[in-house]
């Protein structure tokens with residue numbers, strides 16, 4: 001939770017609320033009084049049932065939607081321009097008529113001119129994402145996991161300080177998904193961007209994060225923020241440890257108690 005002495009934040013939400021108009025002339029309260037402070041280099045997972053406002057929260061931070069009330073600021077001196085944000089969606093939204101390399105080079109986030117440095121960056125990302133052999137292939141020649149890697153690559157092309165990920169592995173099978181999570185941690189470990197990662201999977205949230213934001217629906221509220229004090233680097237075997245199980249259980253209980261309260 002933000003405090004007045006909190007100066008080391010990268011993103012700070014103060015009492016952010018969001019009302020959407022409905023077709024019948026009413027309103028839906030998607031977010032209610034959400035406050036959160038995210039530090040530089042933190043990996044934050046966000047969990048909560050469908051409709052609790054997770055995507056809305058990311059869209060507001062990204063600047064794709066405007067909150068009804070409350071404030072979003074970027075730190076430490078509000079110098080983070082929105083182009084320092086990168087977003088990854090559940091579907092990678094690749095251009096099917098362009099090769100993988102050209103998809104990276106035509107990233108919608110890429111505002112600067114495409115020069116030699118940009119081409120070098122694309123090559124570097126292809127290696128980082130394990131796609132160096134696939135730069136000249138087309139999206140439909142890739143597996144779902146590989147396509148999503150390209151989606152992550154597109155968001156990383158302009159080297160954002162903050163990466164917003166909205167259920168990026170939701171469309172993948174369980175084994176690919178586990179591997180993608182571990183790969184993401186390796187990428188994150190290289191330059192520790194600040195990551196906000198939305199997922200429906202509690203174990204995935206815990207395996208990846210420093211803190212897990214637990215949200216509850218109607219209206220979307222922040223139920224609690226759970227610390228994940230597990231050592232890094234994380235491995236899949238962590239999932240079977242008692243410490244891991246305790247954190248998962250704590251989050252499940254938070255979600256269950258809020259669910260039964262509605």
Ligand SMILES: Nc1ncnc2c1ncn2[C@@H]1O[C@H](COP(=O)(O)OP(=O)(O)OP(=O)(O)O)[C@@H](O)[C@H]1O
Nearest residue numbers: 020021028029030049050051052053054055056057
């Ligand atoms: N553009 C919109 N217009 C009207 N209502 C909306 C709009 N976008 C979202 N909502 C409503 O706001 C609430 C929060 O939606 P949001 O997509 O942020 O939830 P979510 O937690 O990301 O859901 P899911 O896990 O299913 O993706 C829902 O009740 C949804 O119906």
